[in-house]
Amino acid sequence: MVRDISAYLTILRSAGFKLTPKRKSVINLFLKEKRTLVPQEVHEKVKRVISPLGLPTIYRILEELSSIGVLVSVVSDERLLSYALCSRPQEHHHHFICRGCKRIEEVDYCGLEDAEKAIQEKLGCRIDSHLFQVEGICSNCLNKKG
Ligand SMILES: [Zn+2]
Ligand SMILES: [Zn+2]
Numbered sequence: 001m002v003r004d005i006s007a008y009l010t011i012l013r014s015a016g017f018k019l020t021p022k023r024k025s026v027i028n029l030f031l032k033e034k035r036t037l038v039p040q041e042v043h044e045k046v047k048r049v050i051s052p053l054g055l056p057t058i059y060r061i062l063e064e065l066s067s068i069g070v071l072v073s074v075v076s077d078e079r080l081l082s083y084a085l086c087s088r089p090q091e092h093h094h095h096f097i098c099r100g101c102k103r104i105e106e107v108d109y110c111g112l113e114d115a116e117k118a119i120q121e122k123l124g125c126r127i128d129s130h131l132f133q134v135e136g137i138c139s140n141c142l143n144k145k146g
């Protein structure tokens, strides 16, 4: 499990990315906030540390980091894209997103191997990846309401 910036440094390096001050500030922000953030929020907050900083740069960094699994992208019901930090980018797993506090939790359960096999047999194709994301209300938020 990754809980500090140094572990992300290794992951970025092995993917051929440098930990530039901008990327570092973005990752630090997510480490601090511990929830999903929309690009505008990231821009707003990172701009206070690094300026000038354009929104397109933030979009590019968010894309880069999600392409190597450091960030997870989440599409809301309003079709807004937001991002959250993944604490184990190098393992196959999935995510639970809380609609209440916007926190994400790592989900070890996959259960899609059988589905992949069945689909491959049916279509005669080879499946390389799949997406599976679950959303709801986390245990913290449930307890607060109870
Ligand atoms: Zn994750
Ligand atoms: Zn919650």
Ligand SMILES: [Zn+2]
Pocket: 092, 093, 094, 109, 110, 111, 112, 130, 132
């Ligand atoms: Zn899976």
